[in-house]
Amino acid sequence: MAVVTDHSTSEPRDVTHGDDHDHPTDQTFWKVGIFLAALTAIEVSTYWWSPDRDNLDHPNLGIDSRITAASLIIMMTIKFITVAMYFMHLKYESKILRRVFFSGLILAVAVYLATLSSFVFWNNSGTDEFQYAPRAKVIPPPPTEPPPITKPGHSG
């Protein structure tokens, strides 16, 4: 019996597959793997870029921790997209799947960022009021009764 291809469909071709019909070769996967490993190595190296507040003896290059954090987020995003596009095959899949995946992802990230904002995550992250459990109220001691007033000349 022969393999049957579905010629009866009237759908445009790019609905069934992405516009790139060249499927990746093993060499492509090796290149992507090496790229991801190199990016992970750079990510790990950022541990020694900035000082660590938890460990003051931690050797570092003295780079501002905000720059380190921004670099990490960029590298993380690149790694995420690379794995999704090549290893999860989104680059070679239907366009509709790619659109649904990325639009849903962006929406989800936006919702979580909004939620974190509602918890005042960004503004007060360094203050005691937000970061630590509320302190116990200090209850003042009950007022002591004043000593009785004694009139002069009435003693004895």
Added chain:
Amino acid sequence: MIDLATAPAEIVHDDHGTHDEHEAHATVTGISNEKLAMWVFLGSECLLFGGLISTYMLYKNRPGAFEVRDAAEGALTGTSAKVSALFDIPFTSVSSFILLASSLTMVFAVTAAKRNDFEKLRLWLGATAALGATFVGGQMYEFTTFVREGATFSSNVSTSAFYALTGFHGAHVMIGVIMLLSTVALTFRARTPKAESVEIVGLYWHFVDVVWILIFTVIYLIK
């Protein structure tokens, strides 16, 4: 008799049981129902892990004191607070490389399945499962070390959030290992698994890797 002009292509295979990777699916999207179901499931998993990551971010600097013990001597060394103070970045980095490598072996397994090369399929699936199991072993070692140092699940809200997040991820890796080993077992049967079935297992595995990319950066590396 099957009408070849109108029959869905996916139900008709040649006598050798080969599966064309360009096989058209008789669905509106052109994606098989099984694969679409996995993508929808992964979408719901995104929300689960998004919630767990957000929870950790909210509570990571909100400690109640727990007693940090010297792992070797068991003596109290203070009442430090954050679970992040216990992280061993070089060790976790090696674990991350192992999980990343398992994604690479998984794509080779999918490629082998599409070529109907079952010897290589078993080899790559086995390698992926072994790497995944190594990762889980590393995570169990990390948890054991943390508990010995005094940070248990119920020590404070930040340790609870940490264990919930990384524990859920570890459980997902463990389930993935079981799925991989089950697929290897299926290849020994007379009716071998379809290439798409291996691809769907691969989607799950890559998702687990992608989640670790987020966790490793957000939880371990960003100070």
